[in-house]
Amino acid sequence: MTATILHVPEHQLTTLIILHTHRENHHAGVHHTTISVRMQYFIPSTRRHVAKTIRSRVLFKQITRQAYRYPHMPVSPPERTTSSRPFKHVGLDYLGALTSIRDHTTGKVWICLISCMAPRALHLKVVLDNSAQEFLFAFRRFIARRGAPSTVYSHNSTTFHAADSAIQSVLYDSASWQSISGFCVSHKIKWHFITRLSLWKGGFYERMVAIYKSAYRKTVGRTILTREVAQRAPKIHNETNIVL
Numbered sequence: 001m002t003a004t005i006l007h008v009p010e011h012q013l014t015t016l017i018i019l020h021t022h023r024e025n026h027h028a029g030v031h032h033t034t035i036s037v038r039m040q041y042f043i044p045s046t047r048r049h050v051a052k053t054i055r056s057r058v059l060f061k062q063i064t065r066q067a068y069r070y071p072h073m074p075v076s077p078p079e080r081t082t083s084s085r086p087f088k089h090v091g092l093d094y095l096g097a098l099t100s101i102r103d104h105t106t107g108k109v110w111i112c113l114i115s116c117m118a119p120r121a122l123h124l125k126v127v128l129d130n131s132a133q134e135f136l137f138a139f140r141r142f143i144a145r146r147g148a149p150s151t152v153y154s155h156n157s158t159t160f161h162a163a164d165s166a167i168q169s170v171l172y173d174s175a176s177w178q179s180i181s182g183f184c185v186s187h188k189i190k191w192h193f194i195t196r197l198s199l200w201k202g203g204f205y206e207r208m209v210a211i212y213k214s215a216y217r218k219t220v221g222r223t224i225l226t227r228e229v230a231q232r233a234p235k236i237h238n239e240t241n242i243v244l
Helices: 012-026 028-038 046-055 060-064 132-146 166-171 172-188 199-222 227-240
Strands: 090-100 103-115 122-127 150-152 190-193
Touching: 012 028, 012 046, 028 046, 028 150, 090 199, 103 132, 103 199, 122 132, 122 199, 132 172, 172 190
Parallel strands: 090 150, 150 190
Antiparallel strands: 090 103, 103 122
């Protein structure tokens, strides 16, 4: 019987022997590697140390690693789960820009999209530019039709990277926001900005943006609408009281 060589389990040489045997056996499993090591060496608690050495290798972790476990979804805010009148709690975003034509001149218009958090109703208003005054005109018309909301949610300013983002020009310019905040105070409206880099918190209105864009492309295609027709399309939607 061939005598085996005794090795201390925690020694660096023991680790190198196990790794060498593991590679020589074409990266075999723990059981096969343990048998191969025992044919030449004696290591106390051989199987345990072989398993520990193999599983500590970077290549083993890359091959056997599990997918990242996503955290549990947080509880929905009370505005989403509590019964309330339509448009009491809303999310707001801009859609566009859409190209329109008027007096043989092409220009851009935007759609102010206001989505209800509970019944998921949708209200659309066309705005002609990115000014705070134009936004307030559209918001006043919305209030006259649906009533003043208690809370409004919108994107955080750091979410927008494009310099010409419509809603950034309206909500995050200091002069513009001063007039908007004064209007909200007079109507007792609480305005909330979602957490930075947390777009899923605005998912309830972002989904409505995607649905409307898809319907608009399927209906209009590449046709350039006149200003009057572009303004009429959201009015038709609002008159039908569609709830998604």
